[in-house]
Structure formats: structure tokens, C-alpha cells
Amino acid sequence: MTQKVYDSPAAALDGLLFDGMTIMSGGFGLSGNPESLIPQIRDSGVKNLTVISNNAGADGFGLWMLLQTRQIKKMIASYVGENKLFEQQYLSGELELELNPQGTLAERIRAGGAGIPAFYTRTGVGTVVAEGKPVEEFEGQLYVRETWLRADLAIVKAWKADTAGNLIYRRTARNFNPNMATAGKVTVAEVEEIVPVGSLDPEAIHTPGIYVDRLIKSTINEKKIEKLTERKRETA
Amino acid sequence: MAWTREQVAARAAKELQDGFYVNLGIGIPTLVANYIPDGVDVTLQSENGLLGIGPFPYEGEADPDLINAGKQTITILPSSSFFSSADSFAMIRGGHIDLTILGAMEVAANGDIANWTIPGKMVKGMGGAMDLVAGVKKVIVVMDHANKAGESKVLERCSLPLTGAGVVDLIITDLCVMACDKAKGGGLTLIELAPDVTLDEVKAKTAAPFTVAPELAKAA
Numbered sequence: 281m282t283q284k285v286y287d288s289p290a291a292a293l294d295g296l297l298f299d300g301m302t303i304m305s306g307g308f309g310l311s312g313n314p315e316s317l318i319p320q321i322r323d324s325g326v327k328n329l330t331v332i333s334n335n336a337g338a339d340g341f342g343l344w345m346l347l348q349t350r351q352i353k354k355m356i357a358s359y360v361g362e363n364k365l366f367e368q369q370y371l372s373g374e375l376e377l378e379l380n381p382q383g384t385l386a387e388r389i390r391a392g393g394a395g396i397p398a399f400y401t402r403t404g405v406g407t408v409v410a411e412g413k414p415v416e417e418f419e420g421q422l423y424v425r426e427t428w429l430r431a432d433l434a435i436v437k438a439w440k441a442d443t444a445g446n447l448i449y450r451r452t453a454r455n456f457n458p459n460m461a462t463a464g465k466v467t468v469a470e471v472e473e474i475v476p477v478g479s480l481d482p483e484a485i486h487t488p489g490i491y492v493d494r495l496i497k498s499t500i501n502e503k504k505i506e507k508l509t510e511r512k513r514e515t516a
Numbered sequence: 517m518a519w520t521r522e523q524v525a526a527r528a529a530k531e532l533q534d535g536f537y538v539n540l541g542i543g544i545p546t547l548v549a550n551y552i553p554d555g556v557d558v559t560l561q562s563e564n565g566l567l568g569i570g571p572f573p574y575e576g577e578a579d580p581d582l583i584n585a586g587k588q589t590i591t592i593l594p595s596s597s598f599f600s601s602a603d604s605f606a607m608i609r610g611g612h613i614d615l616t617i618l619g620a621m622e623v624a625a626n627g628d629i630a631n632w633t634i635p636g637k638m639v640k641g642m643g644g645a646m647d648l649v650a651g652v653k654k655v656i657v658v659m660d661h662a663n664k665a666g667e668s669k670v671l672e673r674c675s676l677p678l679t680g681a682g683v684v685d686l687i688i689t690d691l692c693v694m695a696c697d698k699a700k701g702g703g704l705t706l707i708e709l710a711p712d713v714t715l716d717e718v719k720a721k722t723a724a725p726f727t728v729a730p731e732l733a734k735a736a
Contacts, residue, residue, distance in 0.1 A: 451592075452562070476689075
């Protein structure tokens with residue numbers, strides 16, 4: 281069996297990066313971000329990237345790092361608020377932006393991984409999202425055609441992996457990660473723990489190993505909380 | 517007296533029915549969770565991949581891998597389940613969610629809603645809003661009746677780019693509740709007034725035609 285486990289982010293990305301490429305990056309906000317791989321992409325100096333991710337990081341974190349170094353040419357996302365650097369670069373015309381409804385973004389990625397070049401959805405009918413796209417009626421309802429998304433590289437974050445590349449995500453850090461893992465020509469996963477094959481319950485695998493080409497143990501697990509909301513414990 | 521934000525949320529909560537699966541937007545809609553009527557059991561969906569949102573965590577127990585769509589730390593319930601973004605929106609788009617409550621900048625008599633962008637200002641993105649209004653069975657808008665300039669947010673037609681066309685069922689503002697007959701292409705009916713708010717006041721502050729429910733017309 282091909283060895284999937286690499287010993288560092290640099291080794292895991294070696295030979296995969298080139299200018300003008302398309303990269304998918306998992307995560308919802310800063311939850312479930314490939315925190316170790318993003319800085320390595322930054323350090324590689326690769327540029328003119330098209331990045332597909334739900335968000336574009338937050339001040340100082342996640343994909344924000346690649347904005348800061350101006351390595352991103354175009355962003356395909358559903359929500360890019362609360363990110364001053366993004367706003368600046370977008371308003372100055374340095375950065376292209378393609379906004380997708382979040383569910384359409386997720387389904388385009390799913391379709392990309394599943395070999396489905398296009399699909400119809402009700403989402404966005406009658407809005408700017410549907411402009412220039414075919415709209416067709418099915419059973420009395422209008423639907424807009426959306427196309428698949430695929431990437432040269434998908435980088436994802438999971439909780440546990442075995443050495444065969446089977447992945448298990450943790451809680452809401454799952455989000456876009458399993459969908460993106462299927463849609464990269466090459467998928468590199470970073471995980472908090474790598475265990476021997478046989479240690480994970482096959483019934484519990486979220487991403488089967490076939491989708492994962494390279495695997496590393498995360499070197500950065502900062503997991504910054506964007507909005508800490510807590511309640512006081514009632515005293516007895 | 518017009519309703520406060522909390523009172524608008526409490527009024528919206530009366531629309532919840534036992535057994536409903538519900539997605540609440542950010543802002544006033546989130547407050548609705550505080551007013552779920554006794555005996556009504558609803559399951560809250562978070563579009564980042566969770567069904568069954570629990571309360572905020574106790575101090576010191578927040579988990580960065582457990583957030584809602586507003587990126588706030590939350591907890592889970594014994595009945596909760598996790599899933600991917602594609603699964604989450606299959607649930608939404610597939611019509612499996614009973615109700616969504618969200619805010620708006622404009623709502624129109626034909627059931628159109630605009631709540632994601634103001635051209636010329638920064639575009640933040642629509643997030644999951646377009647999917648929710650297109651896919652969820654019942655769409656309730658909670659908002660102030662007028663904007664900060666005092667102009668009606670209930671319009672004959674929206675002027676801002678739409679989030680969804682012909683999707684709104686119910687509008688709850690600080691002044692009143694209006695039903696929208698989206699199945700028949702629109703048409704607003706005033707069905708409830710906030711305490712001490714008059715029909716004349718609502719007429720004066722609404723830039724859309726509406727009919728008045730018979731019970732209310734009688735009372736006026």
C-alpha cells in the first residue's frame with residue numbers, strides 16, 4: 281500500500297503547489313480549519329490562487345494569512361464578513377470574489393467529488409445568483425442550474441485518521457471538510473491523531489481513505505474561538 | 517406601545533409547534549430560543565452541521581469544535597446529531613426543516629425578501645440565507661417595521677437585491693404581524709397589532725397595500 285503518512289506540512293505539500301492553481305480549504309469560520317497546512321502554503325510563496333472556502337479566515341487566522349501575502353487572486357465563498365483585509369483588497373479591486381449561497385457552494389463541491397457536472401436548485405431563483413444561468417421548470421417550480429466545483433488540491437482538517445487515510449471529524453469542525461475531501465485532484469488531510477489501521481470502527485468512518493492522498497499530524501492546533509458565549513453555572 | 521426586540525422574539529416563538537425542526541437566523545431570531553412555549557418541543561438546526569442545539573456552555577467548558585452558524589460556542593443535547601455542510605443543506609433544500617425565522621432589510625407584499633447586501637457598501641455574502649428561504653417550509657421574518665431613517669421596510673416591491681422571491685409567509689415587526697399569501701403570488705393581511713398600536717399607525721408606516729383581518733377590522 282502507498283504510504284500516505286507524511287512527517288510535516290512541507291513534506292505533505294511537496295510537489296503539489298503551483299501558481300494559478302485552485303485550492304479548496306475546509307472549515308466554517310475558524311472551526312475545522314487546516315491550521316498547519318495553510319501557513320505552509322503561505323511559506324511556499326505560490327501565488328494567483330483561486331481559493332474555495334466558506335469564509336476567508338479572520339484577522340490573523342486561517343486563510344487571512346494568504347490574503348495578507350496577496351497570494352489569493354480569487355475567492356469563492358458564501359460569507360466574507362468580519363474580515364477587514366478582505367474588504368480592503370476586494371474594494372481596491374485586487375481580489376476577485378464569487379459569492380455562492382452556502383448550500384449551493386456545498387452541493388457544487390459534493391457534485392464535483394461525485395462526478396456530477398451540474399444540478400438544479402431552487403436556491404437563488406429570482407436573485408442575482410441566477411443571472412446568466414439556465415433556469416428550468418420542474419413540477420411547476422423554477423430551478424437554476426449550478427455547476428460542479430473541483431480543485432487541484434483540497435486541504436482538510438479531521439480529528440482522527442488511521443494510516444489508510446480513513447477520517448473521523450469532531451463535532452461541528454466537520455462542516456465542509458468531508459465534501460472537499462472528495463473534490464480535490466489531490467487531497468491532503470491534517471488530523472489531531474493518527475492511529476494504526478484497525479483502531480477505528482469502520483462503521484464510524486466519515487471520509488473513506490480512498491479520498492485521502494496524503495496525511496499529516498497537525499503541527500498547529502490553536503482552534504481559536506471567534507465568539508465565546510458562556511452561561512453561569514447556577515449555584516445550588 | 518410597540519413591541520421590544522424581546523417581545524418580537526416572544527411573539528415569533530408562538531409560531532413554534534411541537535415537533536418542529538427549526539433554523540433560527542442571527543440577531544432577534546436567535547432570541548426566539550428563549551421563548552419556546554412550555555410543552556412545545558422543537559429541535560434547532562445549525563446549518564454548519566448540527567441538529568439539536570443545546571444552551572451556551574458553562575464558563576470554562578466551551579469547545580472550539582462546537583459552534584453554531586453565528587460562530588458562537590454552544591452545547592449539544594442527548595438527541596443531537598452532526599453532519600457535513602452538504603448534508604446540512606440537503607436537509608434545508610430538501611424541505612425537511614419546518615420553519616426558519618430570520619431578519620430582513622426589506623420585505624415585499626409579493627413575499628420577496630432582501631437581507632444580504634446593500635450595493636455600494638461592502639458585500640459580506642449571503643451565507644445560508646438564500647438556501648433557507650428557498651428550501652424551508654415556512655419562512656418568518658422578524659424585523660423593525662421601519663429603518664433608521666423612518667422608512668417602511670415593508671414595501672410593495674423590494675429595492676435591494678433579493679435573497680429569495682415569493683418566499684415569505686409571515687412578517688413580525690415591532691408594530692404588527694402580517695401574513696403573506698405566497699402561494700397566491702403574494703398579498704399581505706394584517707392579523708395582529710402590538711398593544712396600543714393603531715391600524716392608522718400601521719397604515720401610515722407601511723409602504724405596501726394590505727388587507728385587515730376581519731377580527732381586527734371589527735375591533736378597529
